[in-house]
Amino acid sequence: MRIDITTDAARFLADVAPFLHGDPLRHTVIATALVNRINGRSGGMVTQFASVRDDADTVVGLAQCTNGAAYLGEMPAQSISAVADAFRAHDIALRSVEGDDADAVAFAAHWSKTVGGTYREKFSVRLFRLGTLQMPDAPGTPRQAGLDDVAVCIAMTEEFGVEADVPHRLDETAVRRRIEAGSSWLWEHDGQPVTLVARHEAVLGWARIGPVYTPPRFRGNGFASALTATVAGRIRAEGADACLFTDLANPTSNKIYQRIGFEPVRDFVHYTLTA
Template identity: 80%
Template sequence: MRIDITTDAARLLNDTESFLRRDPLRHTVIATVLVNRINGRSGAMETQFLSVRDSAGVVVGIAQCTNGAVYLGELPAHSISAVADAFLAHGIVLRSVEGDNADAAAFAAHWSAVGGGTFCEKYSTRLFGLGELSTPEAVGAPRQAVVDDVALVIEMIEAFGVEADVSHRLDEAAVRKRIEAGTTWLWEHDATPVTLVARHAAVFGWARIGPVYTPPRFRGNGFASALTATVASRIRAEGADACLFTDLANPTSNKIYQRIGFEPVRDFVHYALTDQPIGT
């Protein structure tokens, strides 16, 4: 087994494309991050990409780490400890790990055993793929965001991050590039933007939607459902399929997305890692 770590997204995508194509929906997060990095839509966030190869040099696993937050793709069970050790050997201070329930738990337990840190489950998410789409009605209308909306979009993304307790932030340049790429949508009611729905470029047939955010004062009017369905229909019109993640602790969002046609695929767990491990 050989483990490689690189910040070269283009090289990593080239090396792992066949592996990612085996289950592109499972790897939508890593594939999206790779493409955003290549296209300059990741802003100042630095990501280390990790690949696991077998004795014949064939890629059999993948993971990534952004600002200390580890995201696990499909990995051989026997490689989990070595993957954690590889990130630590690069001097990365790990702050969290997210992935398949068993893999994330094994990673966190090994990290704790090596450095004496502690870990706790912070939240669980569910990946949904689009089935038969149903588009609900809501007052108002959708529109693509334009460059003049940059400040508003940043404000809404940051508000989403605070509510979701997401540590990653996009800078103005990254938001501007995403708007220019046509991946950011707003729902307007009475000439006021009331909901944000962003999406990513399709990778291997899947385009991931997120974040979805409606300020509290505008909630309960179906704006998010209508705009998410609109964006999903645009993705379908491009010849791709839509997917998204929900927080399992939020039953409202889970029901809303299922009503418009999203079907559950897989669950993931996120562990917070606390106390810096020895040697990092």
């Protein structure tokens, strides 16, 4: 077994494409990170991509680490500790790990034992895929964000990151490129943007939606539901399928997404790592 780590997203994508084809929905986070890095839409985020290869040099597992946050794809159970050791050998200062619960806790336990640190569960998320789309009503209209909306898109993305305690390091260039790619949408009410819904480029048939953010003063009006449904419908019209993640501690978001047709797929757990 061999663990290869690289920051060359284009080369990595070419090497692991056959493995990604096996379950592209499961690996939507890694696939999206690869395409965003290749297209210059990652901003200040630095990602190391890891592949697990068996004795025949076949890719049998994937992982990545963005700004110290490790994310585990499918991989053999016996490779988890080796991936943790490989990240550490590359002097990557890990602060968290997310993945299937059994894999994530095994990674966190090995890392903590190795460095003498601790770990604790921070949150759980659920992956959803779009089933039969239901379009809700809400006052206002959707529109694609334009370059005049760079400031409002940055502000809402940063507000989402603070509220969700998930730092987003998108600089103005990255936001502009995402807007130019048509990936940022706004719901407008009374001439004012009240909700942001971002989407990612479709990769292997799947386009992930997120973040979705409505400032607190505009909530309770159905803006996020309506705009998410609009964006999901656009993805379907392009011939791809839509998916998204929700925080399991947020019952509101879990309900509204299921109400517009999203169906649960699987859960993932996020652990913080403390040296």
